[in-house]
Amino acid sequence: MAGPGEFELIREYFSSRFQTGAQAGGVDSGVVLGIGDDCALLTPPRGKMLATSVDTLVADVHFPASADPYRIASRALRVNLSDLAGMNAEPLWFTLALTLPESNAAWLEPFARGLADTARLYGITLIGGDTTKGPLSITVQVTGSCDRALRRDGASAGDHIFVSNQLGAAAAALPIVLEEYEPSEVQQQQADAAFYFPEPQLELARSIGACASAGLDISDGLLADLAHICEASGLGADLKLDTFPIAELAQSMSADAALETALTGGDDYQLCFTVPAKYLDHLQGLQLPITAVGRMREARGIDCFLGGKPWQPRGTGYRHF
Numbered sequence: 666m667a668g669p670g671e672f673e674l675i676r677e678y679f680s681s682r683f684q685t686g687a688q689a690g691g692v693d694s695g696v697v698l699g700i701g702d703d704c705a706l707l708t709p710p711r712g713k714m715l716a717t718s719v720d721t722l723v724a725d726v727h728f729p730a731s732a733d734p735y736r737i738a739s740r741a742l743r744v745n746l747s748d749l750a751g752m753n754a755e756p757l758w759f760t761l762a763l764t765l766p767e768s769n770a771a772w773l774e775p776f777a778r779g780l781a782d783t784a785r786l787y788g789i790t791l792i793g794g795d796t797t798k799g800p801l802s803i804t805v806q807v808t809g810s811c812d813r814a815l816r817r818d819g820a821s822a823g824d825h826i827f828v829s830n831q832l833g834a835a836a837a838a839l840p841i842v843l844e845e846y847e848p849s850e851v852q853q854q855q856a857d858a859a860f861y862f863p864e865p866q867l868e869l870a871r872s873i874g875a876c877a878s879a880g881l882d883i884s885d886g887l888l889a890d891l892a893h894i895c896e897a898s899g900l901g902a903d904l905k906l907d908t909f910p911i912a913e914l915a916q917s918m919s920a921d922a923a924l925e926t927a928l929t930g931g932d933d934y935q936l937c938f939t940v941p942a943k944y945l946d947h948l949q950g951l952q953l954p955i956t957a958v959g960r961m962r963e964a965r966g967i968d969c970f971l972g973g974k975p976w977q978p979r980g981t982g983y984r985h986f
């Protein structure tokens with residue numbers, strides 16, 4: 666059982682890995698005072714907006730409680746960084762609220778290491794946090810800076826719809842992560858990467874930020890998330906699925922199941938964005954890992970077409986476990 670003294674130690678655990686005070690995050694981090702006082706003191710970048718978002722990951726809802734703590738930390742921070750990417754914001758700072766059943770060094774050491782490694786990779790600085798005793802849950806709040814925000818409400822009828830990289834990997838990874846079957850070594854690696862090390866599309870957001878009219882990160886499945894763009898922009902969409910980018914991990918399923926997984930599976934953290942026709946040549950010249958999947962239209966709703974015929978997915982959007 667962890668007493669309050671032990672939770673003081675946890676705080677020390679993070680303070681030792683993440684520098685406090687003005688040296689935290691380097692000269693441009695804007696951190697006047699980091700971990701250790703009542704509040705962090707921060708200087709926002711001059712002339713920019715701040716973008717902020719919070720996400721909670723609960724054990725046995727968003728990840729298996731028995732998962733490797735290094736990987737849990739990686740996932741917790743990466744899914745939050747993806748929301749910054751979905752807004753075309755540059756990572757600045759994050760806070761951590763950690764609820765733990767007990768103060769356990771064997772769990773905390775790899776967790777703190779996973780958090781520090783991921784933070785370093787994406788140039789984001791831990792500026793404060795809180796620990797409490799209870800069922801395992803991790804809340805991360807991220808803040809970034811933003812010039813030209815990638816909002817959901819900017820699409821126009823006729824805009825082309827794009828997605829980044831491939832979709833369906835995380836949904837196809839889920840039964841492997843839950844150890845429901847014995848995968849091949851390659852499948853195990855792909856599932857591990859998709860579920861615990863999703864790549865927040867920060868660089869891609871920077872590249873498309875100037876020509877995209879609307880966009881977001883795909884966390885609940887493309888159909889569910891595109892519906893958010895449609896709703897916010899007061900529009901509908903036609904999707905043409907003949908060259909849809911399906912992740913390799915999903916391709917061992919039947920063609921229909923693979924397509925459905927790619928369209929409705931959650932947790933991919935790729936970007937979906939819309940681009941006015943006048944920017945298409947410019948966008949194609951950038952040679953980005955993106956695929957055109959349809960057009961926005963006036964009539965509400967989303968219709969899918971495969972081989973020129975209407976195609977209907979059977980499932981909805983998101984599977985908790």
Ligand SMILES: [Mg+2]
Nearest residue numbers: 748751882884
């Ligand atoms: Mg999001």
